Amino acid sequence: MASKEVILTRDGLLKLEQELEHLKTVKRKEVAERIKTAIDFGDISENSEYDDAKNEQAFIEGRIITLEKMLKNAKVIDKNQNDTKTVSIGDTVILKDLEFDEDLEYTIVGYAESNPTQNKISNESPVGEAVLGKQVGETIEVEVPAGNIKYKIIDIKND
Known part of the structure; x- marks a missing residue:
């Protein structure tokens, strides 16, 4: 099954690339640190901090996959043409x-x-x-x- 073409302006492409970079370089590290801190508290079975951080991690990883797929299938519109x-x-x-x-x-x-x-x-x-x-x-x-x-x-x- 072919992926749907994603039509973007140059500005839109830049914003998606920036969001992807921010998620990979900043947000991933922040969440990993939150998970590590929550684990350091001990028992993670009833640790809401740990659960919240794991949920955020799953969301971030899902968004990264979505953005990578969108950028892979991007068709940039040249407004000058x-x-x-x-x-x-x-x-x-x-x-x-x-x-x-x-x-x-x-x-x-x-x-x-x-x-x-x-x-x-x-x-x-x-x-x-x-x-x-x-x-x-x-x-x-x-x-x-x-x-x-x-x-x-x-x-x-x-x-």
Whole structure:
């Protein structure tokens, strides 16, 4: 079974590499030290410090494996090669919500980088998928659980 391609911007790639490095060089050592300290307390069968540290160690090791797999399958998007007339991954798009007459700004990224609190939405999300390949002035309709929302593409920023 082939692993899923992970689409990343250069910034996203850098952040994942930094997180992986931090987990391997800092967090692993911190948790190992906590485990050693907990063992030094004696009986580990009822030692909550030991249990907490072992659980954190398992989480860190799982995250390291996940990050390594994502980086191995990474496809980095070069925003400079994007067509500036149509929405591509890595672009920031300004949409007008036609029902509420408000402007929304989203950066379209791969799922690994998506963070709605930072207005970074996945290319696989309903809005992200709907705007890809579209041009300024086009109206799109997005099906969401609450119904359909219509947006007009106001601007595409490729910076």
